[in-house]
Amino acid sequence: MSGGTDSSVAALLLQDAGYEVTGVTFRFYEKEGDTEYLDDARTLCERLKIKHISYDVRNMFRETIIDYFIREYMAGHTPVPCTLCNNNLKWPLLQQLADELGIYHFATGHYVRKRFIDGFYHITAGADPDKDQSFFLWGLPQDILQRMLLPMGELTKIRVREIAEERGFLKAAHKRDSLGVCFCPMDYRTFLRRELPENSIRPGKFFDETGNFIAYHEGYPFYTIGQRRGLGIDLNRAVFVKEIFPEENKVILSNLKALEKTEMTLKDWNITNPDALLCKDDVIVKIRYRKQANRCTVTLQADNTLHVQLHEPLTAIATGQAAAFYREDVVLGGGIIQ
Numbered sequence: 001m002s003g004g005t006d007s008s009v010a011a012l013l014l015q016d017a018g019y020e021v022t023g024v025t026f027r028f029y030e031k032e033g034d035t036e037y038l039d040d041a042r043t044l045c046e047r048l049k050i051k052h053i054s055y056d057v058r059n060m061f062r063e064t065i066i067d068y069f070i071r072e073y074m075a076g077h078t079p080v081p082c083t084l085c086n087n088n089l090k091w092p093l094l095q096q097l098a099d100e101l102g103i104y105h106f107a108t109g110h111y112v113r114k115r116f117i118d119g120f121y122h123i124t125a126g127a128d129p130d131k132d133q134s135f136f137l138w139g140l141p142q143d144i145l146q147r148m149l150l151p152m153g154e155l156t157k158i159r160v161r162e163i164a165e166e167r168g169f170l171k172a173a174h175k176r177d178s179l180g181v182c183f184c185p186m187d188y189r190t191f192l193r194r195e196l197p198e199n200s201i202r203p204g205k206f207f208d209e210t211g212n213f214i215a216y217h218e219g220y221p222f223y224t225i226g227q228r229r230g231l232g233i234d235l236n237r238a239v240f241v242k243e244i245f246p247e248e249n250k251v252i253l254s255n256l257k258a259l260e261k262t263e264m265t266l267k268d269w270n271i272t273n274p275d276a277l278l279c280k281d282d283v284i285v286k287i288r289y290r291k292q293a294n295r296c297t298v299t300l301q302a303d304n305t306l307h308v309q310l311h312e313p314l315t316a317i318a319t320g321q322a323a324a325f326y327r328e329d330v331v332l333g334g335g336i337i338q
């Protein structure tokens with residue numbers, strides 16, 4: 001329970017359905033010591049007359065998510081903190097805690113569903129297309145998928161707010177949706193400047209593909225592959241970030257066409273059912289939340305990476321980003337772009 005609308009309604013719907021519910025709030029990150037979210041979750045549990053547990057994982061979150069986020073930008077990559085948090089932290093921690101407490105099921109307020117297909121549990125898209133969060137959950141293993149309950153799966157956000165309101169949980173009903181990365185809701189450049197020692201990021205140079213100097217930039221970590229806006233230069237043509245060379249603090253700009261790629265390699269991947277994904281030609285890959293769905297064929301390589309052959313070229317494939325595989329609304333797996 002994050003203290004937000006969705007997990008609050010999830011708890012009360014589970015209670016309605018007859019489950020004996022225990023609320024869990026992880027202390028992942030607290031902006032300037034603000035623990036209002038914790039009080040909100042606790043108050044809601046008191047009103048529902050259910051037990052509430054808070055679990056301080058701020059150090060773990062700092063090491064595995066925030067430090068990773070900073071490290072990835074410093075390596076010229078594009079990190080995916082929410083995907084990593086869900087797959088490596090939030091759900092595994094829920095499982096661990098449930099085991100310790102002798103509880104079988106665990107639930108969140110994610111807008112996703114699950115379906116049992118050919119002997120395997122799969123994440124499927126939530127009923128509300130505007131809120132679907134399936135893109136973030138490709139990395140969960142069967143023993144988590146089997147035990148998860150997803151009370152938001154069939155609902156729209158509008159309906160969820162109505163439920164909270166109807167039941168008199170007015171604060172929960174009117175909470176704002178969380179936006180972007182929880183620990184970095186602002187521009188990530190400001191965050192990097194704040195977190196890193198002074199002068200860690202120094203001005204460098206933009207070049208074109210043939211090595212001609214174009215202009216000065218503010219430091220390579222401030223740019224990501226595929227970026228067009230915010231380059232701080234005014235050319236009479238559209239240019240995009242094509243490559244980043246951290247050692248030389250060099251950023252290569254090109255036209256969009258030059259960013260097209262027809263293949264990519266994934267590490268740290270997870271496949272729900274290999275027979276449903278590998279070597280099939282009707283698989284969809286997404287590398288952005290709710291954008292750019294492309295056909296592809298996936299094969300497992302001798303070095304244990306996944307090779308993704310795109311049927312049509314994709315632009316802006318950035319190292320560090322996640323790729324999620326789908327067939328219609330069913331998540332088949334995913335991985336991190338190398």
Ligand SMILES: Nc1ncnc2c1ncn2[C@@H]1O[C@H](COP(=O)(O)OP(=O)(O)OP(=O)(O)O)[C@@H](O)[C@H]1O
Pocket residue numbers: 001002003004005006007008024025026027028090107108109110177178
């Ligand atoms: N600090 C936390 N402790 C426990 N569970 C959490 C925490 N943060 C998020 N979750 C769970 O993960 C789900 C998805 O998280 P996300 O950050 O996307 O929140 P959200 O969609 O804004 O949901 P909510 O309205 O519940 O805050 C939440 O609905 C909640 O069940």
